[in-house]
Amino acid sequence: MELKQSLAPRKGLRLAVALGLLGALALGSPAQAADLTVPINEDHVGKPATYFEEGCGSDSQLPDDLGADEDGWVFVLPGGNDIFISVSVTFLDEDGGEHAEEGTVVTTGGSGNLKHAYIITPAGWTIKEASAVIEGDSKFFNVTHTCPGTPGEEEPSSPGEEPSSPGEEPSPPGEESSTPGEASTSPAGSNLPVTGTPLTIALVSAAALAAGGAALYMIQRRRREAQDW
Known part of the structure; x- marks a missing residue:
């Protein structure tokens, strides 16, 4: 009977220690940060x-083979430990058309920090x-730099090629334009009278x-x- 009574306090002590350890672990573990959606800097x-x-170039978080007629945009989070999950940007082209683009998240050097992202667009x-969408406390993100x-531009016309005059129509193949002031030749088989030297001789x-x-x-x-005279 005395043995049973001595075991009961020990079980209670063990249970209290176990609960204390669980509580300490729960308080010591940081809560998982929720994903946050933030806008770009209005400026x-x-x-x-x-x-x-x-x-x-690659030292600036951009591809090395960027085209001469392309813009490279690099975005960054201001918070030191914040990281990008995704980046979505709507661009306007020179004619006002809208284009939705998704960014590519990249690390800075070999740090593994995903606080940069880039997008390539036409210039x-x-x-x-x-x-x-980020993990962290940043309230917005920025354009850190670009590669403009x-x-x-439209390709120039071939060398030596001149544009035709407005309203001018090309002559059909084989047809030669008449020279101003030059009389046209009568068609073959025409019944018009022949003028010139032959007619003059006949009149003379x-x-x-008659004379x-x-x-x-x-x-x-x-x-x-x-004779009559």
């Missing part, structure tokens, strides 16, 4: 890539709005024949008058 909305500090776009490109010949006939008539008339 960075509507700005082109040329507005920000320039940084290009000349601007940010309309942006948000990010040059908007593409007719006049000569000869008149002279002969006068001679014959005089002979008759002489």
